[in-house]
Amino acid sequence: KQEVTQIxxxxxxxxxxxxxxxxxxxDSAIYNLQWFRQDPGKGLTSLxxxxxxxxxxxxxxxxxxxxxxSGRSTLYIAASQPGDSATYLCAVSGDRxxxxxxxxxxxxxxxxxxx
Amino acid sequence: NAGVTQTxxxxxxxxxxxxxxxxxxxxxxEYMYWYRQDPxxxxxxxxxxxxxxxxxxxxxxxxxxxxxxxxxxxxxGLESAAPSQTxxxxxxxxxxxxxxxxxxxxxxxxxx
Numbered sequence: 001k002q003e004v005t006q007i008x009x010x011x012x013x014x015x016x017x018x019x020x021x022x023x024x025x026x027d028s029a030i031y032n033l034q035w036f037r038q039d040p041g042k043g044l045t046s047l048x049x050x051x052x053x054x055x056x057x058x059x060x061x062x063x064x065x066x067x068x069x070s071g072r073s074t075l076y077i078a079a080s081q082p083g084d085s086a087t088y089l090c091a092v093s094g095d096r097x098x099x100x101x102x103x104x105x106x107x108x109x110x111x112x113x114x115x
Numbered sequence: 116n117a118g119v120t121q122t123x124x125x126x127x128x129x130x131x132x133x134x135x136x137x138x139x140x141x142x143x144x145e146y147m148y149w150y151r152q153d154p155x156x157x158x159x160x161x162x163x164x165x166x167x168x169x170x171x172x173x174x175x176x177x178x179x180x181x182x183x184x185x186x187x188x189x190x191x192g193l194e195s196a197a198p199s200q201t202x203x204x205x206x207x208x209x210x211x212x213x214x215x216x217x218x219x220x221x222x223x224x225x226x227x
Contacts, residue, residue, distance in 0.1 A: 004157075031212055031213045032213065032215075033215075034215065034216065036218075041209075041223075041227075042220070043205065043219060043220040043221045044205065046194070046215060046216075046217065046218075049215045051213070089157075089158075093212065093213075096214065097209040100207050101146060101209065101211065101212025102148060102160050102163060102173065102195065103148075103150075103158070103160075103207070103216060105150075105157040105158040105159075106157060107155065107156075107157045109156070
């Protein structure tokens with residue numbers, strides 16, 4: 001069964017810092033990897049999708065990389081802002097022997113950016 | 116284009132009561148999923164559907180039933196609610212196994 005781990009569980013940084021969130025998964029037979037943002041009491045907002053054949057994706061101040069063979073992904077946030085405060089979830093789609101494409105989620109990294 | 120919508124947004128039930136959560140998507144997606152989110156557990160798959168008229172069990176299906184009579188709708192039913200079903204329920208849809216999944220805003224359910 002696919003297992004997804006996110007480190008750290010919580011992160012508190014001053015505004016302006018560049019930061020890295022880590023995600024690891026146990027089964028490299030994935031279709032894709034998605035990074036989501038979740039604000040308290042809200043739904044999931046998709047930030048970036050990386051297909052299994054890709055190495056990275058960028059959107060604004062966000063950059064996500066994927067190393068499928070080692071089962072790792074990182075989300076890089078440049079010049080962090082208080083508005084970036086949220087929980088960031090990593091999810092992988094797929095595992096060996098499955099064609100469903102269901103998502104396996106990590107437990108998230110709770111990010112606080114203070115002014 | 117509303118994306119994925121869920122009704123209701125909040126609900127409080129007493130133990131033993133029943134209810135149905137509705138998920139609707141207007142993106143013509145084949146795949147639809149129901150997840151539940153609990154503190155410290157992450158999101159877990161309850162049931163899923165790979166097309167109209169099809170449903171299957173996910174990771175935590177006990178106590179839930181689903182139906183997909185129309186392609187755009189995926190219903191999650193609780194026949195006899197239990198306190199352990201207190202959770203936030205998210206619906207998601209996707210074109211196929213390879214594409215991005217889109218999530219609804221969630222339903223916060225409390226069972227007393």
